[in-house]
Amino acid sequence: PGHVQLLPPQNVTLLSKDFAMILTWAPGEGSPPDVTYTVRYESQDRLDRWMKVPHCKNISRSFCNLTCALSNLYVKVRARVKAVWGRSQSPWVKSQFKDYYSDVELAPPVLTLNVRDNSIHVSASFPLPTCVENLTWKYDLNLWEAGSKDKKKYEGYFRKDTVTINTTALRGNYCFSARALYESINLKHSEFSQPVCVLLNHKG
Secondary structure, eight states: OOOOOOOOOEEEEEEEEEEEEEEEEEOOOTTOTTTTEEEEEGGGGTOOOOOOOOGSSSSSEEEEEEGGGSSSSOOEEEEEEEEEEEEOOOOOOOOOBBBHHHHHOOOOOOOEEEEESSSSEEEEOOOGGGGTTTTTTTEEEEETTTTTTOOOHHHHHHHOOOOEEOOOOOOOOEEEEEEEEEEESSSOOOOOOEEEEESSOOOO
């Protein structure tokens, strides 16, 4: 294809979602179906130095996960994207500034329950990008008897901790739910996970 007026991507947004920093956009009006996109980012401590993002060069999808490309999770960054088609290129379009540390949005953890004779071991796993594994993620756990409003709370466990609960005195259907926590400029937390329920000390 020769030189065609290629309209820039629209709705360019830097989102923090489910522990990740993701740039999203929509194709410009009248974009050819085989158009591709290239993304770069700059951080506030080195303005006007647009860094390449190798896994988001000439991609056909309309999002780019920037989390592990960022050199510093504590500095505000913004990204830009352009459309490429043959020898035609659209102008770059920039997103707003965001920083992972204070803007990160958390997803609820996934609970694993291990029922033993007189105890239950609960652990929470988080869908984390590898580069943020060692930040201090925590979780809160709630336990209640199905149908009851009265919840027992276990708070501030580190991500890899297992909560062990003595079940000798518990009879019936008990439910567990957890939320992820992250201490940044203020305390952030996810929604609580969907309840997981188990029958304890069930006779018969």
